């Protein structure tokens with residue numbers, strides 16, 4: 398199976414992605430959430446093929462730990478945050494006073510849901526849609542428990558008698574919760590969940606007869622990807638859509654001093670990733686506890702400090718874990734049959750755990766255009782904290 402891995406380039410001090418062929422079979426890209434930075438990292442011949450269940454029966458956590466922690470500098474991919482305790486910590490983050498993202502996106506949905514559906518109807522240029530005699534189905538990538546989606550679903554049920562909602566997520570338990578909650582509170586919505594990893598697989602979206610699809614990719618989830626990876630994720634989604642279908646994309650906005658106070662400050666941004674209660678620090682350190690739990694590692698999470706910094710060159714927040722002292726860590730289950738992986742940390746050495754890219758409205762439109770979407774409108778709040786962008790497939 399093909400495997401994209403990040404490789405550190407000492408010459409230009411950056412990461413790039415490399416496609417390794419580790420087994421015979423169709424070449425395919427495995428997108429990983431990691432701090433890769435280079436444009437066009439993937440050979441143009443690479444294709445995205447469905448995950449083979451047989452090949453998928455590896456040890457993704459062990460593989461990710463070995464790959465990332467034997468790199469220089471050390472890294473871990475952010476999807477490792479989301480085990481059960483990590484998912485609970487993330488839910489807690491979304492309610493913190495400093496974490497404006499979730500709250501602001503919810504406000505934008507509440508304020509603009511009707512306008513969004515008006516625009517979806519009129520932008521397709523479809524006769525059926527123009528007369529209001531159509532069905533729109535909503536599919537959501539990385540739906541999780543779909544806590545914000547109810548606002549949009551409820552608004553849509555005011556416009557059509559029945560709504561098919563297709564949440565797609567890697568976590569079946571989150572999807573169960575989403576379905577129970579929505580079917581209980583919005584009876585005219587049918588929830589058809591699909592457990593899938595939209596990062597590694599092309600996910601099929603169901604289209605009822607004559608229906609249009611509105612795809613949701615919200616919550617700034619796309620911010621974890623490098624520009625090249627983000628384009629691939631959107632292009633693959635686009636390949637499941639037809640011209641006239643729509644996409645609603647939620648992205649966090651970059652600080653912009655040119656907006657003269659109508660923009661968040663870097664301090665506001667940093668506070669969202671370095672909250673006073675230390676929930677984000679616990680979330681970051683949980684990645685080490687998870688390796689202890691699942692791989693028998695002997696990390697001492699309290700010997701690593703949470704660091705969040707703003708990287709203006711790449712327009713992203715970076716999260717790191719910084720070793721407080723010289724230390725050695727054993728990871729018994731990260732090395733296959735070869736025995737424990739032994740890691741050495743110098744004092745101050747870091748593990749890079751997350752990138753969270755921040756966008757300008759122009760950068761959002763450019764990214765969308767690169768995946769064959771046309772921007773219809775970008776909704777922002779007066780303080781330019783967050784953006785929700787409606788686009789159509791061209």
Ligand code: AVJ
Nearest residue numbers: 490616617618620621677753
């Ligand atoms: C889930 C990727 C949108 O980048 O803000 C929150 C994850 N990391 N606090 C983000 C996260 C630290 C979050 N996303």
